[in-house]
Amino acid sequence: MAMIFLALGLVFIVEGLAYVLAPSLVERLLQMMRQLGLNERRQIGAMAMGLGLVLLWIAHLLGA
Template sequence: MIETLILAIGLVLLVEGLAWLLAPSLIETLLEALRNLDIDARRLVGLTAMAMGVLLVWIAHWLGA
């Protein structure tokens, strides 16, 4: 179980680092756009991201990961 958690965190950091490496100006633009959203919209973005993450984890589990 702990190894799966470590793997998941490692994959998140890999994807985040790749985005910063390949498109740092795009990330800056995205952060500025998020900064301009009101707090409820930011919470909705966070909730949507969490729901997508749960769905992906459930699909991975269903596929036997």
């Protein structure tokens, strides 16, 4: 259970950094995302999930 809180905390830190360090870039990114179709956004989400799974697998192999 502690690992879940650790993972969520790290996600919030990384997400928050984007808004603190580059809010205008986040705004442009959101505008670009609005222009994409629903299927394209789903594909981006699926790729992000896949990358997350790969990173978790690598962390597991490294002993985390």
